[in-house]
Amino acid sequence: MMQESGTETKSNGAAIQNGSSGGNHLLQCASLREGRSNGETPAADAGAAELVHVQQQQALQVARQLLLQQQQQQQVSGLKSPKRNDKQPALQQQQVATQQLAFQQQLLQMQQLQQQHLLSLQRQGLLTIQPGQPALPLQPLAQGMIPTELQQLWKEVTSAHSAEETTGSNHSSLDLTTTCVSSSAPSKTSLIMNPHASTNGQLSVHTPKRESLSHEEHPHSHPLYGHGVCKWPGCEAVCEDFQSFLKHLNSEHALDDRSTAQCRVQMQVVQQLELQLAKDKERLQAMMTHLHVKSTEPKATPQPLNLVSSVTLSKSASEASPQSLPHTPTTPTAPITPVTQGPSVITTTSMHTVGPIRRRYSDKYNVPISSADIAQNQEFYKNAEVRPPFTYASLIRQAILESPEKQLTLNEIYNWFTRMFAYFRRNAATWKNAVRHNLSLHKCFVRVENVKGAVWTVDEVEFQKRRPQKISGNPSLIKNMQSSHAYCTPLNAALQASMAENSIPLYTTASMGNPTLGNLASAIREELNGAMEHTNSNESDSSPGRSPMQAVHPVHVKEEPLDPEEAEGPLSLVTTANHSPDFDHDRDYEDEPVNEDME
């Protein structure tokens, strides 16, 4: 408890000394990726990815050859007439089934090949896969090739027989084809064609067995059943009730070749989505890393704010990151060498790069925090050294409100910061000072003498007084909120479109569709709403010197209420989930990284 500041004081000096040292392989990897992903198009995304792509192409070739071989075998063994002239339904059926199986096999082979390749890339250090991104190593099918190539493959399988195939039941392969295949360019129709492929907007892979299990456990909720319609991909059969749905499911979607193939295709869909997500995450991390790398160049402006490095989303990585990063000086004061900086300050809400170097983040960050915000983005901020877009006051309040007794000692507040935000595991002297400063400065923080010493509590009335001030008094905030809202919506839409289309490594999705950012933006909206609602309901309570009119800006947003009580849910979650195995929050981060760096 007590030794923190001791080390922290030293850390400044040590940090400076370590400015250019430290094995930051993570940074290097990320910067490598970043360097290649500087291109405007995601396709330029890069080295390792390109290698993977090449490998995929090779795998595809292999798959094609296998397909051809199998087709030839079928023709030789079963048929004497050329395939394309074969019009006997039974034979067709058989052939389609066989080809589906062949297709599945090819997919599996491709997966294996690609997986092996990814592994080898990993071993060679050519490809960095972050442990926090589970999808990547397990999702061998990279987006680059899948949509179109897969489409071709599938078409090869089904083209000759799709008509007959679909006469029996007008779903299956055709719809699936478009679903699985919808490539970046064409066919947004796939979005429409298969609106039920997702459950609550989330695609998921369910094997038939799992389905039966899950619906046994939850009698009338089934991922494949909703709104009286069967949600099996491509099937929109109307089922009046759950029982009829079950009948339908068992009869129409029994375990057969077609269902299996559909399932596999759906798996591919999901894999692509996951891969897309992983890539977007990676891109984000690379962007952040890139900025941090620049900011930590010798004598460069430290830029401890904004987005700080660490390509890590995993615990282990976050643990490692402080070591791997050059510890920046704690004082970002003078914008010393903008030349080496290049542009760029990133705001979490907009991910825009702007021109001049700022030694602090803009007002975009000065947003009161809600518990939901923290809860939603908790994991993100825990692991990514990204400056949380909230004011110290908001964070302090949050920390205090999360405590069981709504009161914390200073040290406990420190611990909360370090526990909840990877960012605050560095530069302890700076932010701790800021915390103390804020505690003293703001009337909303009340120091209460305790038996053990003193604890800090939040005067909600005072705090709420501040909020209308912040929002009404700072129109930029409102604008920012609105812009974040404006962002959020199309972004989510973009993300959804991206998801629906299964591929499309759009930069927009990368930078904007990031769910975390979306959460953030929406959280900010919520916060704004809460503030505005509060303001509206307490107009008479507006702080002196402020015109009531200021509080009535029609910034509206959403209906979710936001009050301290709202924090209860997330709070318990937060407080119980806070102990990452990697660190003990009681004497954490302040300067260990530095010391380790020194070693």
Next chain:
DNA sequence: TCGTGCGTAAACAAGA
């Protein structure tokens, strides 16, 4: 240009 809000740095004091 000015006011405001925020972050950062630092000086200082009191107490353990």
Next chain:
DNA sequence: CTCTTGTTTACGCACG
């Protein structure tokens, strides 16, 4: 004496 905690002041920056 060192360290933590708390207060206060000053300054810089962004923004409207």
